[in-house]
Amino acid sequence: MANNIKTSLIISTYNWPEALSLCLLSVSKQSIMPDEVIIADDGSTWETLALVEKYIKDFPVPLRYVWQEDEGFQLAKIRNKAIAQAQHEYIIQIDGDLTLHKHFIKDHIELSQKGAFITGSRVLMDKSRTEVVMKNNQTQTGLLLPGLKNHTNRMRIKFLRDYFADRYKQGDNLYLRGCNMAFWKSDLIKVNGYNEDFCGWGKEDNEIAVRLINSGIKKRAIKFGGVVFHMYHGNHCLVRNHENEHRLAHAIKDKITYCSRGISQYYQFAPQPQMSI
Structure with a gap:
């Protein structure tokens, strides 16, 4: 794919401005910048807005902020709102x-490739490594430092990145990381974005991937490239996980391509559903 495509980077966040600050710092140091950055905030308190306002002044590309009331974990909803506002x-x-x-x-x-979306991986930092990088404002982490897991995910090797793009776990449609994905906006609109029936942590990213695949959009993997380092935090609440698992299973079994409560709520005109949950 030609390198002149226009990109919108969407960063989801909730009440951890210290981590978001380090994330934005790493974005500002990219060899190729996104054309805009949108913070998708699922109900943080004023400290996160204050941080974003500080970064807006000198950020190298347009930096925008989308916020919603804190009504529990609603990642699908805030991502839809941010995607709807994306300019690229x-x-x-x-x-x-x-x-x-x-x-x-x-x-x-x-x-990037027409007719495909991408899912990547991540390097996990333990608690002590996270404390070090945050204390020292470090955006890059060496391959051999202690406190890191998923060793192969640290490596950026271009020829392996290209080789595995259409080979890595192609038979596993549920393999993905919602924290490291990329889509054509038109494909997201086609399936009506994220399903906002997903509340509470888990499976909203798997389910949108299933609907994309059901609609004919291919999954590609980004291994040995697209490297990210995940800062340590406590576990998520899984109280709604069973319901989310059920919705995911329904999308798989019935080959769902379109969700009813999706991104169309934030557009004046929306595509007609093919199959609806």
Whole structure:
């Protein structure tokens, strides 16, 4: 894919401005910048807005902020709102508790392909390593430092990145990381974006991937590229996980391509559903 596509980087966040600050710092150091950055805030208090306002002044690309009331974990909803406001054709999606390798955006652009979406991986930091990088404002982490897991996910090797794009776990439609994905905006609109029936942590990213695949959009993997480092935090609440698992199973079994409560709520005109949950 040509490198002249226009990209919107969407960063989801909730009440961790210290991590978001480090994430934005890593974005500002990209070898190829996104054309805009949108913070998708699922109900944080004023400290996050204050941080974003501080960064807006000197950020190298337009930086915008989308916020919603805190009514529990509603990642699907805030992502839809941010995607609806995105100005560009290609959406790269991350979480605000990541720092990005300097070629992260470059890797995603180079692997972009019409008729496909991309899912990446992550390097996990333990608690002590997270404390070190946050204390020292470090956006890049060496391959051999202690406190990191998923060793192969640290490596950026271009020929392996390209080789595995259409080979890595192609038979596993549920393999993905919602914190490191990329889509054509037109494909997201086609399936009506995220399903907002998903509340509470888990499976909203798997389910949108299933609907994309059901609609004929191919999954590609970004391994040995698109490297991100995930800062340590406590576990998510899984109280709604059973319901979300059921919705995911329904999308798989009935080959769902379109959700009823999706991104169309934020557009004046919306595509007609093919199959509806």
